[in-house]
Amino acid sequence: MKLPKGLGGGAFGGGLMQNVQSAMARAQNLEQELEQETFNVDKGPVKATFDGTGRIKTLKIDKSVVDPEDVEALEDLIIGAIRDGFEKAVELRATRVEEITKGLPPIPGLGL
Numbered sequence: 317m318k319l320p321k322g323l324g325g326g327a328f329g330g331g332l333m334q335n336v337q338s339a340m341a342r343a344q345n346l347e348q349e350l351e352q353e354t355f356n357v358d359k360g361p362v363k364a365t366f367d368g369t370g371r372i373k374t375l376k377i378d379k380s381v382v383d384p385e386d387v388e389a390l391e392d393l394i395i396g397a398i399r400d401g402f403e404k405a406v407e408l409r410a411t412r413v414e415e416i417t418k419g420l421p422p423i424p425g426l427g428l
Contacts, residue, residue, distance in 0.1 A: 339417055350367065351371075362378070362397045363376045370402045
């Protein structure tokens, strides 16, 4: 079986195998790491806290925007906060994956 370029050779590419094993170990813990991260989204009267996986943890709505005659405006604020939180979580995950795989060739089965 022929190994991918850079993986062949005596010491498996001069430590590359150790880097791959380290990346795989970190990838296995990525979800737990992201769950520990939190960040806030502030849409003025609507504020939300998310974890790094994109799960919403808290949602605060200023009562000044609760108008039974204009529910759509409140819905838009909430949707905007949730969208921003999800986008930030996606960016955080991409950054972490890039940190994990930096300097490694594409590896089938790594799951990243």
